[in-house]
Amino acid sequence: xxxxxxxxxxxxxxxxxxxxxxxxxxxxxxxxxxxxxxxxxxxxxxxxxxxxxxxxxxxxxxxxxxxxxxxxxxxxxxxxxxxxxxxxxxxxxxxxxxxxxxxxxxxxxxxxxxxxxxxxxxxxxxxxxxxxxxxxxxxxxxxxxxxxxxxxxxxxxxxxxxxxxxxxxxxxxxxxxxxxxxxxxxxxxxxxxxxxxxxxxxxxxxxxxxxxxxxxxxxxxxxxxxxxxxxxxxxxxxxxxxxxxxxxxxxxxxxxxxxxxxxxxxxxxxxxxxxxxxxxxxxxxxxxxxxxxxxxxxxxxxxxxxxxxxxxxxxxxxxxxxxxxxxxxxxxxxxxxxxxxxxxxxxxxxxxxxxxxxxxxxxxxxxxxxxxxxxxxxxxxxxxxxxxxxxxxxxxxxxxxxxxxxxxxxxxxxxxx
Numbered sequence: 273x274x275x276x277x278x279x280x281x282x283x284x285x286x287x288x289x290x291x292x293x294x295x296x297x298x299x300x301x302x303x304x305x306x307x308x309x310x311x312x313x314x315x316x317x318x319x320x321x322x323x324x325x326x327x328x329x330x331x332x333x334x335x336x337x338x339x340x341x342x343x344x345x346x347x348x349x350x351x352x353x354x355x356x357x358x359x360x361x362x363x364x365x366x367x368x369x370x371x372x373x374x375x376x377x378x379x380x381x382x383x384x385x386x387x388x389x390x391x392x393x394x395x396x397x398x399x400x401x402x403x404x405x406x407x408x409x410x411x412x413x414x415x416x417x418x419x420x421x422x423x424x425x426x427x428x429x430x431x432x433x434x435x436x437x438x439x440x441x442x443x444x445x446x447x448x449x450x451x452x453x454x455x456x457x458x459x460x461x462x463x464x465x466x467x468x469x470x471x472x473x474x475x476x477x478x479x480x481x482x483x484x485x486x487x488x489x490x491x492x493x494x495x496x497x498x499x500x501x502x503x504x505x506x507x508x509x510x511x512x513x514x515x516x517x518x519x520x521x522x523x524x525x526x527x528x529x530x531x532x533x534x535x536x537x538x539x540x541x542x543x544x545x546x547x548x549x550x551x552x553x554x555x556x557x558x559x560x561x562x563x564x565x566x567x568x569x570x571x572x573x574x575x576x577x578x579x580x581x582x583x584x585x586x587x588x589x590x591x592x593x594x595x596x597x598x599x600x601x602x603x604x605x606x607x608x609x610x611x612x613x614x615x616x617x618x619x620x621x622x623x624x625x626x627x628x629x630x631x632x633x634x635x636x637x638x639x640x641x642x643x644x645x646x647x648x649x650x651x652x653x654x655x656x657x658x659x660x661x662x663x664x665x666x667x668x669x670x671x672x673x674x675x676x677x678x679x680x681x682x683x684x685x686x687x688x689x
Contacts, residue, residue, distance in 0.1 A: 338590070353405075409443075508541075536586045580609030
């Protein structure tokens with residue numbers, strides 16, 4: 273597996289030689305992309321099907337575009353994930369975090385974090401050098417919009433200066449509905465309570481043909497884009513994601529990428545794009561024989577490379593998920609168009625619940641070593657791609673071991689409890 277990836281990302285030929293070796297149609301598209309031409313949906317679908325020399329040329333073109341767009345820096349943020357519940361009323365067939373078999377070593381029993389634990393984890397994250405906490409969870413049947421406001425108050429009371437990156441478009445939509453508010457009114461309340469940015473999760477595949485199969489009761493494509501558009505208009509920037517390697521095809525990938533590009537052209541509100549390989553092991557739709565076992569490594573390389581070429585002109589940061597791919601896999605993809613390694617996380621539950629073996633923490637020392645191993649320069653960043661203070665950076669390198677996590681039964685939780 274790794275030998276195949278190395279052969280693709282470390283081919284000794286120059287870009288000019290690779291373009292000559294590629295088929296004329298692929299060479300034309302790559303030349304155009306490197307010259308600033310937009311890639312149309314049918315062209316994106318065509319590039320997403322390439323193999324052999326065409327694939328190697330695509331990867332080299334993407335890495336060339338990466339160097340032009342952002343240089344040789346590889347950025348990451350010191351942060352903490354806080355997943356405040358794994359109980360959910362929705363029926364997403366890909367989700368093992370709130371569905372599937374209960375394994376103590378993966379997801380454990382249904383849980384919820386009380387506000388004291390949210391505050392404790394936030395304060396601990398700040399002591400360990402974090403500039404950000406990322407908060408997401410399932411939709412507990414007792415949660416309302418006030419729950420999310422309470423979470424923000426708990427975080428800001430514990431660490432007033434920390435950036436809060438929280439609440440997917442699904443959570444925002446559900447929270448607004450429970451309070452009888454418009455999306456705009458609820459997002460204004462969240463922003464006033466301390467929300468800094470929104471994660472671009474719950475996107476999965478932005479094509480309702482696939483959403484009807486994998487998340488039929490979730491926000492649809494137009495609703496997801498609508499939440500993001502409204503957030504951007506209010507000055508709340510967001511990330512963007514795609515989850516790939518299950519039921520979708522390259523046609524759906526291309527549609528998704530163009531939906532992100534079009535909204536970015538309209539609002540400029542996305543900070544980064546994050547391809548998320550489907551982790552299949554505990555996912556209900558895989559266990560029922562309905563989905564393939566995640567993307568191939570060829571597809572992983574393709575997705576990151578084409579993302580750079582389609583989005584790079586308007587969205588400079590393409591992130592690789594070390595949580596999904598591991599350190600060695602992430603290092604390879606950094607040579608295929610990606611420039612960001614995401615966060616150190618401290619804790620992560622969602623990917624591990626699906627069966628991933630990575631995700632608990634990748635501290636700054638290991639982030640730096642990974643990046644330097646491929647000859648690139650590690651750079652600490654904030655959520656909005658600014659520079660953290662020297663004090664924050666130093667605290668990240670001097671972090672004490674994490675304290676024991678505390679949970680309560682999700683089924684005992686009541687609103688306001």
